[in-house]
Amino acid sequence: MKAARLYEYDPAMNVELAIEEVAAPTIAAPDEVIVKVGAAGLCRTDLHIIEGVWKDIMDTEGNLLPYVMGHENAGWVEDVGSNVTSVKPGDAVICHPFNACGICLSCRYGHDMYCDHGKFPGLGLDGGFAEYFKTNERSIIKLNTGITPLEVAPMADAGxxxxxxxxxxxxxxxxxxxxxxxxxxxxxxxxxxxxxxxxxxxxxxxxxxxxxxxxxxxxxxxxxxxxxxxxxxxxxxxxxxxxxxxxxxxxxxxxxxxxxxxxxxxxxxxxxxxxxxxxxxxxxxxxxxxxxxxSLVGDFVELVELMEMNADGKVRMHQTEYKLANINQAITDFKDRKFTGRGVIVP
Amino acid sequence: MKAARLYEYDPAMNVELAIEEVAAPTIAAPDEVIVKVGAAGLCRTDLHIIEGVWKDIMDTEGNLLPYVMGHENAGWVEDVGSNVTSVKPGDAVICHPFNACGICLSCRYGHDMYCDHGKFPGLGLDGGFAEYFKTNERSIIKLNTGITPLEVAPMADAGxxxxxxxxxxxxxxxxxxxxxxxxxxxxxxxxxxxxxxxxxxxxxxxxxxxxxxxxxxxxxxxxxxxxxxxxxxxxxxxxxxxxxxxxxxxxxxxxxxxxxxxxxxxxxxxxxxxxxxxxxxxxxxxxxxxxxxxSLVGDFVELVELMEMNADGKVRMHQTEYKLANINQAITDFKDRKFTGRGVIVP
Amino acid sequence: MKAARLYEYDPAMNVELAIEEVAAPTIAAPDEVIVKVGAAGLCRTDLHIIEGVWKDIMDTEGNLLPYVMGHENAGWVEDVGSNVTSVKPGDAVICHPFNACGICLSCRYGHDMYCDHGKFPGLGLDGGFAEYFKTNERSIIKLNTGITPLEVAPMADAGxxxxxxxxxxxxxxxxxxxxxxxxxxxxxxxxxxxxxxxxxxxxxxxxxxxxxxxxxxxxxxxxxxxxxxxxxxxxxxxxxxxxxxxxxxxxxxxxxxxxxxxxxxxxxxxxxxxxxxxxxxxxxxxxxxxxxxxSLVGDFVELVELMEMNADGKVRMHQTEYKLANINQAITDFKDRKFTGRGVIVP
Amino acid sequence: MKAARLYEYDPAMNVELAIEEVAAPTIAAPDEVIVKVGAAGLCRTDLHIIEGVWKDIMDTEGNLLPYVMGHENAGWVEDVGSNVTSVKPGDAVICHPFNACGICLSCRYGHDMYCDHGKFPGLGLDGGFAEYFKTNERSIIKLNTGITPLEVAPMADAGxxxxxxxxxxxxxxxxxxxxxxxxxxxxxxxxxxxxxxxxxxxxxxxxxxxxxxxxxxxxxxxxxxxxxxxxxxxxxxxxxxxxxxxxxxxxxxxxxxxxxxxxxxxxxxxxxxxxxxxxxxxxxxxxxxxxxxxSLVGDFVELVELMEMNADGKVRMHQTEYKLANINQAITDFKDRKFTGRGVIVP
Ligand SMILES: [Zn+2]
Ligand SMILES: [Zn+2]
Ligand SMILES: [Zn+2]
Ligand SMILES: [Zn+2]
Ligand SMILES: [Zn+2]
Ligand SMILES: [Zn+2]
Ligand SMILES: [Zn+2]
Ligand SMILES: [Zn+2]
Ligand SMILES: [Zn+2]
Ligand SMILES: [Zn+2]
CATH class of the missing domain: 3.40.50.720 (NAD(P)-binding Rossmann-like Domain)
Incomplete structure (x- = not known):
């Protein structure tokens, strides 16, 4: 598949992401879900990652690069692990950015973002600036009828x-x-x-x-x-x-x-x-x-509620779209404040 | 002043209110306020009063009649007692229906309607189907700029x-x-x-x-x-x-x-x-x-909040107006569901 | 293993449970946990089950019997499925009675008891009036140091x-x-x-x-x-x-x-x-x-909180213990109110 | 009556209060209450007042001195204004330190301490380091049976x-x-x-x-x-x-x-x-x-609740008592941390 990968951190932000062919992710555990990316929001956090701000947190052993950023993802389910029952291939979905474990006490209190064992695709492992990315069942919300991934992707984190x-x-x-x-x-x-x-x-x-x-x-x-x-x-x-x-x-x-x-x-x-x-x-x-x-990133149920408000026409994302091939232009425009609202990458 | 008075209870509701000249109320205590009535909402409770449903509660000694109903009142301050500082004659106001004491523990918790010593003008003492009526300072809310008593009177109870x-x-x-x-x-x-x-x-x-x-x-x-x-x-x-x-x-x-x-x-x-x-x-x-x-009648601060929503154009009262002289017609139309929303009496 | 099984419903409650040898449960799915029962609370619901009150709810096809009751269980982990990471064999535990799915929206809001896909061991499938029973990882709470299963079993539901x-x-x-x-x-x-x-x-x-x-x-x-x-x-x-x-x-x-x-x-x-x-x-x-x-049975986190109060010495269960072999005596004594507090069955 | 009065501010705190004979307060408005002081707590705020820290806030025109400090007061009602109905002479009472107006919107929301028109006896006007002091009806809470003013005075503010x-x-x-x-x-x-x-x-x-x-x-x-x-x-x-x-x-x-x-x-x-x-x-x-x-001083209802906990034996004030004549010694001991808990002045 096509993906945009980061090869080095640069505080001056003069590096470009490489648009290249990489192996698509595959199911390796029973709760995993592969999503065909419909759109992925471009976030200030992505700029900070390029600058190296997150290096000490998400790349402690220095072996992460090259990798795929992109943590504000929506698309269609492509494949599911053996235990997944709540979604099936073809479903249009948005993905909560954090894969919380569901077992630890923080998770049981509903504080997804405090999870003791969570993973954050796009930070520390491959994310959604690509044709496909991998997440887990607990992060997936089916879109309401008539809503497309492209309209809502940045709801997944910014929203x-x-x-x-x-x-x-x-x-x-x-x-x-x-x-x-x-x-x-x-x-x-x-x-x-x-x-x-x-x-x-x-x-x-x-x-x-x-x-x-x-x-x-x-x-x-x-x-x-x-x-x-x-x-x-x-x-x-x-x-x-x-x-x-x-x-x-x-x-x-x-x-x-x-x-x-x-x-x-x-x-x-x-x-x-x-x-x-x-x-x-x-x-x-x-x-x-x-x-x-x-105040941190919202919990899973908060994304559910926001998607309901969106489906009711009460909240809409104002955004500018860029092809995946043009992601470096999108990053430059973001730095230069060339657009209002949110930038979105479309594979 | 002109007032509409009830002279007898009648479960069949064949009685009419008498439109007659009575003495206007005067200040007798330092916290009292006389309001020149701008409008008074007509309430299902008024029908129940005529039917005699409230007799055992508000007229226990049987000496209340004749009296003036009307507990959903708005107008302009006409006169104030010696301790009153928050309003002055001429102010456009709406009146919370219940005169809570402000001292008892229920009042201190903000539960105005649970007050141990409250009075309810229009139930058990003269109310607002008249040119003037008497209430107390703690029941008064000044109207926001541009809001008239006529637009909002039934907010005082129905609202x-x-x-x-x-x-x-x-x-x-x-x-x-x-x-x-x-x-x-x-x-x-x-x-x-x-x-x-x-x-x-x-x-x-x-x-x-x-x-x-x-x-x-x-x-x-x-x-x-x-x-x-x-x-x-x-x-x-x-x-x-x-x-x-x-x-x-x-x-x-x-x-x-x-x-x-x-x-x-x-x-x-x-x-x-x-x-x-x-x-x-x-x-x-x-x-x-x-x-x-x-759920009971709202507290004073709830009327404040509702009036703010009204001033912001978020909540409006749908109503039909009747002259005080035509109050008996209003009562008949109310019984026969001839209007939607609320009926309002204008002196 | 030894287990007490119900063979028929009887509104008159003249039936006895059969104490007999049955096959012990074994792990069949990655999130399952086998618990060696330390104690199991005897509940009014068990009496209702014997009477047949729950038949239409938990035994709709009429093929449940014979089965093992017992839904207020505590003990020691005996075996775990391949995905289980939060407990290991030997851990002293108490078991929330309801196996909620963790995926449905009710579960995500923390309303375990409203789960769309839950199971209730002891009601509709085998429970804890036996030497071993099976539950899932999401139902398990490790006991605080110094707390024994026997002291707390009825906390799992009554508590x-x-x-x-x-x-x-x-x-x-x-x-x-x-x-x-x-x-x-x-x-x-x-x-x-x-x-x-x-x-x-x-x-x-x-x-x-x-x-x-x-x-x-x-x-x-x-x-x-x-x-x-x-x-x-x-x-x-x-x-x-x-x-x-x-x-x-x-x-x-x-x-x-x-x-x-x-x-x-x-x-x-x-x-x-x-x-x-x-x-x-x-x-x-x-x-x-x-x-x-x-008010229903408490959620998982409520059992966590109750166990903390118990560990702090703030809440203790008053109970009377019976050997599993004497469970029919326990049931009789419960009906006749021969003990105060709770009856507990010990394998 | 005997009172301790402050004659000058001194950042070095070398001044002493003068114990002297002054005129006792008298009722001047219908909601006022004169309290015979049973005890008055000594507060860190009193030290700050002596130091002059509060001068710019409570003595803006520089004409307050000499005056009587003491804002943590309990005692017995001595006299009441014409509108006062909830207490009568002889009642044992504790006094919320702040005389809130009861009319402004903050008061109506129960936020006594945010009142637009409040007074604070002991700060800016005479307080309770005396035989009598004046407050208002809305500040008064009757003591539960068996509770003496001496036991609870510092509850009025510290508490x-x-x-x-x-x-x-x-x-x-x-x-x-x-x-x-x-x-x-x-x-x-x-x-x-x-x-x-x-x-x-x-x-x-x-x-x-x-x-x-x-x-x-x-x-x-x-x-x-x-x-x-x-x-x-x-x-x-x-x-x-x-x-x-x-x-x-x-x-x-x-x-x-x-x-x-x-x-x-x-x-x-x-x-x-x-x-x-x-x-x-x-x-x-x-x-x-x-x-x-x-977090500020508690509201009136919070003092009510605290007094209930005190009456139930759940919360007690640990304190050291000083005669009014020895108030300068009490102040010195407080500065030197000679006692734990609270110092209390008894007229
Ligand atoms: Zn983001
Ligand atoms: Zn977790
Ligand atoms: Zn009404
Ligand atoms: Zn009251
Ligand atoms: Zn039970
Ligand atoms: Zn029953
Ligand atoms: Zn569920
Ligand atoms: Zn103080
Ligand atoms: Zn200080
Ligand atoms: Zn106030």
Whole structure:
């Protein structure tokens, strides 16, 4: 099969993936599933992998390369292991990115991402920038009738990360309240749509890019701000004291110490982006009784819920498509912010 | 001032209210507020009062009549007691129907309707089918800019009763789930709008009346059913096993034993209407792990939240207006189901 | 191996189980586990099975008998299938009674008992009244150091059913509140201990048997009542208006319509026992805003939590032991209420 | 009456309070209550007031001094305003420290401490280091039969601050989980007792002082640590990966960056003490999905709940008593850590 493989890490990102012919994966264990890739989302994590940021975590012995990236995958079941009963070849599916074991206590509590024995195809083993890739039965969700893999692939990671944060936020909000989203990109625009349907609160969308601001308005943001130097004061004025909840999809370059300052008493900041360091006086935490918490990739059932919202027409992925042969162009465009929403690779 | 007063109870409902001149209420305690009535919703409870159903509860000594009904009131502040600081004459307001004390433990837990010392203007003391009526500061909510008392009066009771049930339901629902509403009348059509904005689940609206079905469709119901004899089977088929939550706005004439049968395992029935008797085998409760619970009038903060949704254009009251002089006609039309949504009396 | 087998259903319960030599179970699938039985709890469900109550559910084709009952099992791992990694032969374990699939959506939400494809060893297939029985890896919990199978076997079903109800109750209770337990038998005495450690509320224990009352006092019940004809009034007086939560472990013979009457406004009844029919006016549900819900066997993680409480010395099973050869005597004694707490069969 | 008054702020704390005769407070508004002080807790906040830390907040115009500190008060009702109905002279009471208005939206949501119009006797106006002090009806809780003001006064602030944090923690914990308390002083020893009764989790108590460690053991701590340099590793080992919840009662001198490091994935830190600055990489927040949140003084209903636990013998205040005439000695002993638990001033 055709696949795009990484041959070396390069902090300067001057390497290109090699588009080449490799052996297709085959079933080796009873719970495995081979998926014919319909589409695979291109993620900021892929850029970090190329840069070598993940090397010490996913390639500890230094023998991973060359390998196939791609962890936001959807397609059609091609082959299944002997124990697999819930899907069959030909089924259109989306794949939760993490192969959780289902046995450990974290799995039993439903915390898939805390699994003691999980694997992450696309990080540390071959993923979906190829014609086929291998995952397991517990990661597979059948698509609703009429939904194609191409429409939804980045839901598999970008989508559920945004969904999980939005779901946490919705639980904290009441009608009349305000939730602020910092960064209306591949994740933020999904969170915005989820929040518009799952809580009666008002959504404040903040992004420096006019294209992202326009997208936020299209998707129903109640207030759109450009994140200028007066953001904190603006938000406090508009909300009568501060936002009830904020979600920071950036988490670096100074934004990480912006959002906790624009919360009202009792407010909560959900951090999704990362890179920076939060510095907050304990007096601020206590006197304003604010909370700051990180949010990870969503669990399997969260992907199920997001796919239902998508099937109902409530949440759609805005994306730009590239042929697998053009993946290096897609990566360049992503770095240069040539497209809004998400880039998607089609084999 | 002009007021409509009830002079005798009549189970046959052949009595008419007398439209007559009475003394306007005046401030007698530091927390009291006189409201110039802008509009007052006509409620099924008013019919029950005329029939004498409430006599033993609100008129135990038999000396209440003649008195002024009307407990769903909105208008403008006319006068305030010496301790009142949060509103002033001229403010447009809506009035929570129950004057809770604010001191007892139920009040401190926010359970306004469980107050040990509450009063209910319109039930047991004069209400809002008049030019003025008296309430207290703790019951008053200022209207958002641009909202008129006439647009929202029935929110004060019909609205928040529906809102409270819908809010309970929303907490139990996830995207992909199903909530069934039985009865799309004055309460049900509000619950429908609230649910469409506060959870990602699908709404099944059930009503025998074609006009109510049409209203449900207009308001975005995902599925509309006529509640025929196969309702339970229909719902189980459509939902793949039963509804996750049902709200019964009827609660009598047999509906009270319909909704728990159409729940899926782990489902919950919220009962708002009343009159009938639920009969459910304990084996059904346990084996299907279903729950059946009643829901009362909403608390003060729930009216605040509903008014915010209304100000945001998310929830609107569908209503028919009658002059105070024509209140007897309104009552007759209500009994004969001549209008959909809610009837409203305008002084 | 030695096993006790049922050869015919008998509503009069005059049949005896046959103690006989049968083939021991063997591994036939990669996720299976053979357990050498250390002890197996005797359950009211076993009596119902003998009576034929479960025949239409678990023996639809009428070809189950003879078979081995026993669904509350603990022991030592004897053999494991090829995929099993979390336990190994020799490990002391307790077995969740239900073999849930781990794949269906109910399983993914953690609702083990709602699994679309589950099996229940001891009901419909051979169980633990034998020297060995077969279950699957997902049902197995390793015992904490120093805990023996004999001490805990009935935790596997009686224990977690009580635990689940108590956990639901604890979430509804605050210090100063009251929770009433109706029936201090094999389940009730576990719920009592759980509640004493997991909420600050007061526990009212109700049982007609003096021995059960004494046990309740030993275990720290704040108030012990005999359930006489004035129970509702007694409870309302003692609690200043009614219990906040009640758990009915009987659910028949009239108790099923007792507990909802002794709740305060906003109170909740959790039904665990079954047999009777709840009859409650919708007006009572609504005006008092009470809730009535069934509770099933606990999930896997609830058994994990209960075993932790047991390991910490917070919850202990009160039981009487019988040799497997004397299982018919145990059944007779159970019917005649010759012991308090739980009966346990030891191979 | 006799009162202790502060005449000047002094960062070096070399000033003494003047014990002198002043006019007793009198009723000036219908909701006021005069309390004959039975006891008043001495708080770290009182030291900070003397140091001048609160000057800019509570004495903005610089005309407060001389004034009476003391915000942790219990005693007997001496006189009441004309609207007060829930208590009468002679009633033994404890006083929530904050006079919330009961009208603003924060109050209606039950967030007493977020009130837009609150007053805090003892901070900014005269408090309870005197024979009498003035508060309002909404702050008053009648003591349970047999409870004396002297036994409970510091519950009014130290107690409920600890209770609120412990209640938040209990909601996050399951049996088998671990909660770590950093600092077993006036607040920590209350939190420990609350947690032992309201969740089935294990309590790890950390304090450098042997006397505090001994108190923790007496009160049932499952594990007691001295907070040495290996604390993080010790905790990770003992808990198999980290604490599920930690409460930091210190919040300065470096502890503020200790507790988030000893949490397990999904864990939460509740910050009660203050003074330092939290510095946490966003990557830590996200990858471990941990949360850090401040916790304020408890609400009125939380004081009610704590008093119920106290009446039930579940939570007791460990304290050392001083006569009002010796309040300067008490302050000195507090600074020098001459007593464990709480110091209490008795008029
Ligand atoms: Zn990704
Ligand atoms: Zn796992
Ligand atoms: Zn009404
Ligand atoms: Zn009240
Ligand atoms: Zn059982
Ligand atoms: Zn399953
Ligand atoms: Zn039975
Ligand atoms: Zn204090
Ligand atoms: Zn307030
Ligand atoms: Zn300090």
């Amino acid at each position: 559920i990360t945004a969904y999980r944060a939005a779901k946490k936020a919705a639980k904290l909000l009441n009608p009349g309240g305000y939730v602020l989203l910092l960064g209306i990109g591949g994740l933020g625009h999904i969170a915005l749509q989820v929040l518009k349907h799952t809580c009666g609160a008002r959504v404040i969308a903040v992004d420096r890019e006019p294209a992202a601001q326009a997208l936020a308005r299209d998707l129903g943001a109640d207030i759109v701000l450009d994140g200028g130097p007066n953001l904190i004061e603006e938000v406090k004025d508009l909300t009568g004291g501060g936002a009830h909840v904020a979600i920071d999809f950036v988490g670096e370059h100074g934004t990480e110490n912006l959002c906790w300052r624009l919360l009202r008493q009792g407010g909560e900041l959900i951090m999704v982006g990362y890179g920076g360091e939060v510095r907050v006086p304990t007096l601020e935490l206590v006197a304003n009784e604010i909370k700051i918490g990180g | 928040i009763t529906a809102y409270r049930a819908a809010k309970k339901a929303a907490k139990l629902l996830n995207p992909g789930g199903y909530v069934l509403l039985l009865g799309i009348g004055g309460l049900g059509h509000i619950a429908l709008q609230v649910l469409k904005h506060t959870c990602g689940a699908r709404v099944i609206a059930v009503d025998r009346e074609p006009a109510a079905q049409a209203l449900a469709r207009d308001l975005g119901a995902d599925i509309v059913l006529d509640g025929g004899p196969n309702l339970i089977e229909e719902v189980k088929d459509l939902t793949g096993g039963g509804a996750h939550v049902a709200i019964d706005f009827v609660g009598e004439h047999g509906t009270e034993n319909l909704c728990w049968r159409l729940l899926r395992q782990g489902g919950e029935l919220i009962m708002v209407g009343y009159g009938g008797e639920v009969r459910v085998p304990t084996l059904e409760l346990v084996a299907n792990e279903i729950k059946i619970g009643g | 977690i059913t009580a635990y689940r109800a108590a956990k639901k109750a604890a979430k509804l209770l605050n210090p100063g509140g009251y929770v009433l337990l109706l029936g201090i038998g094999g389940l009730g005495h576990i719920a009592l201990q759980v509640l004493k450690h997991t909420c600050g509320a007061r526990v009212i224990a109700v049982d007609r048997e003096p021995a059960a009352q004494a046990l309740a006092r030993d275990l720290g019940a704040d108030i012990v009542l005999d359930g006489g004809p004035n129970l509702i009034e007694e409870v309302k007086d003692l609690t200043g208006g009614g219990a906040h939560v009640a758990i009915d472990f009987v659910g028949e013979h009239g108790t099923e319509n007792l507990c909802w009457r002794l709740l305060r406004q906003g109170g909740e009844l959790i039904m665990v026992g079954y047999g009777g029919e709840v009859r409650v006016p919708t007006l009572e549900l609504v005006a008092n805003e009470i809730k009535i819900g069934g | 409920i601050t600890a209770y609120r944090a412990a209640k938040k923690a209990a909601k996050l914990l399951n049996p088998g989980g671990y909660v770590l308390l950093l600092g077993i002083g006036g607040l920590g020893h209350i939190a420990l007792q609350v947690l032992k009764h309201t969740c089935g989790a294990r309590v790890i108590a950390v304090d450098r002082e042997p006397a505090a460690q001994a108190l923790a053991r007496d009160l049932g701590a499952d594990i007691v640590l001295d907070g040495g340099p290996n604390l993080i590793e010790e905790v990770k080992d003992l808990t198999g990966g980290g604490a599920h919840v930690a409460i930091d009662f210190v919040g300065e001198h470096g502890t503020e960056n200790l507790c988030w490091r000893l949490l397990r994935q999904g864990g939460e830190l509740i910050m009660v003490g203050y003074g330092g600055e939290v510095r946490v990489p966003t990557l830590e927040l996200v990858a471990n999905e941990i949360k850090i949140g401040g």
